[in-house]
Amino acid sequence: MKKILVIGIGPGDPEQITVQAIRALRAVDVFFVIEKRDETADLVRLRLELCERYATTRPHRFVTIADPPRDRTASGYEDAVDDWHQRRAAAFRDAIDAELGDGETGAFLAWGDPGLYDSTLRILEQVAGAGDGFEYEVIPGVTSVQALAAAHRIPLNRIGGAVHVTTGRKLATGWPADTDTVVVMLDGAGVFADLPDDDLDIYWGAYVGTADELLVQGPVRDVADEIVRRRAEARARKGWIMDTYLLRRRGTSAPSETE
């Protein structure tokens, strides 16, 4: 039987990785590296550095899987995405078939935690569902959301309150119901700067946990321009940016539950 580990490697700080993940990295024979068109050299290097630092106890090899191109011109959006997912699953299956021997352990490294805005588990479920002979295990990781909250020294939720995690694209369609706290990921457009609300505080972080970490906090109306400027400068300097932010409505009364 072949074994696959999906290992959460945290959001960029090589020390924000669990003991379980380090133990898993040390058990790997083959690291599968997905070559994404939009993945920068910096992120590839950060992954390799983690392997060099922790996967020190047995010989291992790296196998690159080219991410199939997505047809963004197709008229039927859902069909195009479905087709793309199937081609990705086929690429994973071919690589596992060809490159991983019986009794060997392969790994996919997932940035942060594999359960949050990451497609690896959905693809593997599809491959495993096709009856291919391997078992797989998921090793959780520290998410960029947790790293952001820790960097700002804030709890994610108000007492007994809900937290809504979403994307920039979704937030642009309106503030979610029944929450005073929204965490926003995958926001290439800086949606926070265009929100109509005047009562929001923002806790923003880019490259959290890395040497380039940037943090800004304050009322959105006071700091939005500064964040827009700093993220544009950072993106121009490094060629890429990964940022996450928490928005909290000011002055909402706390519910009665305690923690």
Ligand SMILES: C[S@@+](CC[C@H](N)C(=O)[O-])C[C@H]1O[C@@H](n2cnc3c(N)ncnc32)[C@H](O)[C@@H]1O
């Ligand atoms: C494809 S999602 C992956 C999320 C990841 N699985 C996690 O658990 O954090 C990529 C998004 O995660 C966030 N992100 C990941 N690493 C980050 C970091 N070091 N600092 C700030 N945001 C980060 C950004 O919002 C980015 O657009």
